[in-house]
Amino acid sequence: MKKTFVLGTAIVTLTALACAFAVPASAQTTPAKPAAKPSAKPAAKPAAKPAAKPKAEAKSDPTEQAVLLGQFGDWGAYKAAPAGKKVCFALAKPTSATTEPAGRPRDPSYAFISTRPSEKVKNEVSVIVGYTQKLNFDAAASVGTANYVMYTQNDGAWVKNAAEEAQMVDAMRKGGELVVKSESGRGTKTTDIYSLKGMAQALEKIGSDAECK
Numbered sequence: 661m662k663k664t665f666v667l668g669t670a671i672v673t674l675t676a677l678a679c680a681f682a683v684p685a686s687a688q689t690t691p692a693k694p695a696a697k698p699s700a701k702p703a704a705k706p707a708a709k710p711a712a713k714p715k716a717e718a719k720s721d722p723t724e725q726a727v728l729l730g731q732f733g734d735w736g737a738y739k740a741a742p743a744g745k746k747v748c749f750a751l752a753k754p755t756s757a758t759t760e761p762a763g764r765p766r767d768p769s770y771a772f773i774s775t776r777p778s779e780k781v782k783n784e785v786s787v788i789v790g791y792t793q794k795l796n797f798d799a800a801a802s803v804g805t806a807n808y809v810m811y812t813q814n815d816g817a818w819v820k821n822a823a824e825e826a827q828m829v830d831a832m833r834k835g836g837e838l839v840v841k842s843e844s845g846r847g848t849k850t851t852d853i854y855s856l857k858g859m860a861q862a863l864e865k866i867g868s869d870a871e872c873k
Contacts, residue, residue, distance in 0.1 A: 722770060722788075723751065730865045733858020737865040739872060748872035749774040750862035754852040764848040766790040767815070771838060771854045773829065773863060775872055783829045783863065786818045789852070791844040793817070799842035803828065803835040803856075810840070817842060833860040 726740035726749075734755065739748040750773045757769060767790035774784045785801075792814055793799065799810040799817040808828050810817040817840070819825045832838060838854040866872045 721768075722772075729869060730862070731858075732861035732865070734855040735858040735862040737862040739866075739869065745776065745778055746871055747774055747776050748866045748869065750859060750866060752854050752859070755855045756851075756853040758851050760849040760851075764844075764846075766844075766848070766850065769840075769850075769852050771840070771852075773832075773859070775866060777871075777873060783825070784818070785825055785828055785832075786816060787840050787852070789815055789817060789840070789842045789850065791815055791846075791848070791850075794843045794845050794847070797843055799840060801828070801841075802839045803831040803837070806831045810842075812842065829863075832856050833863070 723736065723738055725742070726738040729737040729739060729748075731737075735750050735752045737748075737750055739746065741747070752771050754769055754771075757766075759766065768788075769790040770788045772784075772786045772788075774786065775782045776784075787799075787801075787810070789799070793812040797812055798820060799812050801808045801810050801817075801819075806828070808824055809820040811820040819828060833856075835856050838856055840852045840854070841850065843849050
């Protein structure tokens with residue numbers, strides 16, 4: 661399977677799991693079609709005061725439409741069927757998340773290890789970083805002394821060298837923390853630290869589910 665196709669499919673899958681993570685509410689609403697112009701000109705009337713602009717909604721939880729198979733330490737094992745295609749995944753939230761400069765707002769971030777049986781994809785590592793990343797920028801991930809380059813697109817990142825993915829998953833099974841560093845289009849640098857406690861057990865649970873094979 662070509663790398664481009666795999667990444668494209670992964671982007672669609674993560675987007676579906678995250679319920680289209682973060683299109684602003686204002687961009688989702690189609691303006692109502694104005695009523696037909698009356699034949700008689702009404703008396704001048706001040707324009708109605710628009711309703712207060714809604715605050716941007718928090719990003720949806722990617723587990724919302726998924727079935728929890730089990731929670732193991734900091735990692736949950738899930739299965740879902742976005743767009744009718746089965747996907748099983750282990751997911752965790754960062755135990756520590758920092759920005760530079762400090763205090764810059766961002767949406768929730770997550771780490772995934774996904775399996776898509778219909779595409780023969782197993783244990784694909786990816787992250788959602790919670791903002792649109794800098795164009796043509798590679799994120800960095802590390803587990804102990806092992807370092808991995810991550811290809812980025814929008815708010816997602818995937819292991820750039822597919823040949824390293826199995827090695828990375830093995831390192832994560834044995835390691836204590838996953839550290840992910842990236843940079844937003846505004847130049848905000850972030851560091852997310854994920855505990856790997858329970859990750860191996862979550863993957864074992866997924867591997868034992870008949871629908872995830």
